[in-house]
Amino acid sequence: xxxxxxxxINGIATGMLIFLIACGLTLIFGLMxxxxxxxxxxxxxxxxxxVWGYSVTQNFLISIVLAVIAGLLIGLITEYLIIRPVxxxxxxxxxxxxGFMLVLSEFIKVVFGPNILAAxxxxxxxxxxxxxxxxxxxxxxxxxxxxxxxxxAIMAVLKYTKIGLIVRAGVMDKEMIQALGVNIRLVFIGVxxxxxxxxxxxxxxxxxxxxxxxxxxxxxxxxxAFIVVIIGGMGSVPGSLIAALLVGLSNVFMAYYxxxxxxxxxxxxxxxxxxxxxxxxxxxxxxxxx
Amino acid sequence: MTNTLLKLEQxxxxxxxxxxxxxxxxxxxxxxxTVLLGRNGAGKTTTLRSIMGLNSALSGQIVxxxxxxxxLPAYKIAKKGIGYVxxxxxxxxxxxxxxxxxxxxxxEDEATKDRMEWVLELFPDLKKFWKKPGGQLSGGQKQMLSIxxxxxxxxxxxxxxxxxxxxAPVIVEKVIESIEKMKEKTTVVLVEQNFYMASRLGDSFxxxxxxxxxHQGDMKELRENEELKRKYLGIA
Numbered sequence: 001x002x003x004x005x006x007x008x009i010n011g012i013a014t015g016m017l018i019f020l021i022a023c024g025l026t027l028i029f030g031l032m033x034x035x036x037x038x039x040x041x042x043x044x045x046x047x048x049x050x051v052w053g054y055s056v057t058q059n060f061l062i063s064i065v066l067a068v069i070a071g072l073l074i075g076l077i078t079e080y081l082i083i084r085p086v087x088x089x090x091x092x093x094x095x096x097x098x099g100f101m102l103v104l105s106e107f108i109k110v111v112f113g114p115n116i117l118a119a120x121x122x123x124x125x126x127x128x129x130x131x132x133x134x135x136x137x138x139x140x141x142x143x144x145x146x147x148x149x150x151x152x153a154i155m156a157v158l159k160y161t162k163i164g165l166i167v168r169a170g171v172m173d174k175e176m177i178q179a180l181g182v183n184i185r186l187v188f189i190g191v192x193x194x195x196x197x198x199x200x201x202x203x204x205x206x207x208x209x210x211x212x213x214x215x216x217x218x219x220x221x222x223x224x225a226f227i228v229v230i231i232g233g234m235g236s237v238p239g240s241l242i243a244a245l246l247v248g249l250s251n252v253f254m255a256y257y258x259x260x261x262x263x264x265x266x267x268x269x270x271x272x273x274x275x276x277x278x279x280x281x282x283x284x285x286x287x288x289x290x
Numbered sequence: 291m292t293n294t295l296l297k298l299e300q301x302x303x304x305x306x307x308x309x310x311x312x313x314x315x316x317x318x319x320x321x322x323x324t325v326l327l328g329r330n331g332a333g334k335t336t337t338l339r340s341i342m343g344l345n346s347a348l349s350g351q352i353v354x355x356x357x358x359x360x361x362l363p364a365y366k367i368a369k370k371g372i373g374y375v376x377x378x379x380x381x382x383x384x385x386x387x388x389x390x391x392x393x394x395x396x397x398e399d400e401a402t403k404d405r406m407e408w409v410l411e412l413f414p415d416l417k418k419f420w421k422k423p424g425g426q427l428s429g430g431q432k433q434m435l436s437i438x439x440x441x442x443x444x445x446x447x448x449x450x451x452x453x454x455x456x457x458a459p460v461i462v463e464k465v466i467e468s469i470e471k472m473k474e475k476t477t478v479v480l481v482e483q484n485f486y487m488a489s490r491l492g493d494s495f496x497x498x499x500x501x502x503x504x505h506q507g508d509m510k511e512l513r514e515n516e517e518l519k520r521k522y523l524g525i526a
Contacts, residue, residue, distance in 0.1 A: 162392065162393075162398075165385065165389055165392060165393045166393060168382070168384065168385060168389075169382045169385060169393045172382045172383060172384060172385075173380060173382065175344055175364070175380075176376065176380035176382070177393070178344075178363070178364040178365045178368070179342055179344065179364050179365075179368055179374045179376070179380070180365075180368060180374075180393065180394045180396075180439075181365050181368035181369045181396045181443070182365055183363075183365045184365070
């Protein structure tokens with residue numbers, strides 16, 4: 001039972017980190033209809049900026065803030081230079097964002113050097129709690145709490161604020177929201193920047209958890225995030241959370257019990273969803289007659 | 291003497307390679323209900339979409355309150371005080387009635403709240419189903435929500451596309467009554483195939499045929515002109 005709880009905590013923590021990348025991606029896809037394969041690159045940049053920031057300042061909070069700022073800036077540049085010319089064309093989006101993903105990864109090596117960086121946890125999160133026979137690693141509990149707070153915050157913004165309503169309405173019908181007087185381009189930029197900042201936050205939290213930051217981590221986690229978005233339903237934040245937790249838990253359990261199938265289980269989950277519920281676990285409705 | 295609020299001059303609009311509007315001209319006078327009539331595919335919806343900037347005209351000029359709005363994006367046109375009720379009603383299915391109304395508000399000031407109260411008195415059903423998702427409303431309720439949402443802002447012109455489409459006669463009557471009350475406060479361009487509704491509400495009319503303006507005049511004239519009705523509207 002202790003093992004089960006430990007694995008479950010580990011799986012939820014992994015799921016929360018994947019959720020941080022996927023929730024930005026799902027909003028970007030849902031609202032902007034953009035397939036952004038460069039998203040993982042921003043996750044990797046968040047990891048490196050976080051590690052660098054912590055090594056320089058020795059302040060974990062400042063390192064996280066720096067990573068988030070880096071995410072916002074890279075998001076702004078990506079939307080303006082890379083995405084804007086290819087709105088409405090999925091093939092071009094895939095090609096250019098995949099290319100930009102490689103540029104982001106290689107540029108990490110230019111700025112931070114070609115080697116893997118060791119990432120440290122802050123001292124107050126290095127320890128663990130012993131609850132009965134269950135060992136709860138503080139950093140994992142921390143990522144779960146942060147992921148949950150981010151989820152609640154996003155849902156609250158989407159549900160209770162005007163800008164949240166506009167984003168939800170924009171996911172359903174971009175044309176109608178413009179006819180109501182909303183500059184959808186500005187909303188696009190905002191959502192893209194926030195989505196990128198969340199990916200960077202995910203990267204900054206992931207690196208201390210795994211102990212390393214490496215340039216290729218963006219591609220690896222970017223693919224995970226896409227799978228989560230497909231499973232959860234494109235445009236659905238709760239869908240992304242549930243799917244990320246499913247992927248995180250199934251990965252951790254399979255990695256322990258049947259290690260050779262750890263990666264395959266994610267793919268199997270995606271195939272099952274595509275076969276039985278192609279619109280994802282949580283479908284976002286459209287507008288009347290559309 | 292009524293002033294011209296909106297004027298379309300030689301408007302040409304394409305959708306992909308199709309030349310939909312061909313030198314369309316018409317004028318809308320302040321305080322009137324102008325009805326756009328014509329058979330299916332005549333270009334009525336495209337005309338409204340061109341005014342709204344959703345299918346921008348390739349050539350010609352759309353002048354609203356003496357300002358050229360032809361090439362403006364839709365959101366800027368909406369901010370100039372033009373409300374749009376599309377043919378498919380444009381209700382956001384996952385948003386509640388209240389959220390659909392709020393997302394349509396350009397400002398949330400006292401004047402908007404007053405208009406909201408007025409419009410909710412006009413459509414009491416909306417108050418009743420305030421927390422219900424838009425996707426769960428009946429066809430008539432969706433139409434009322436769409437019209438109400440367009441009125442909640444300080445719009446001087448409403449573009450309403452086939453509000454009677456797919457509605458039961460009793461609901462059509464309610465929609466007519468609501469637009470009758472709205473026309474006391476705002477100018478309306480109404481696209482309508484239901485001649486009963488068009489003749490009840492309209493002050494003037496324009497007939498489109500194959501993307502061209504083929505006839506215009508006072509609604510009274512059209513009511514009495516059987517030949518015109520038969521030729522362009524298919525009404526015997």
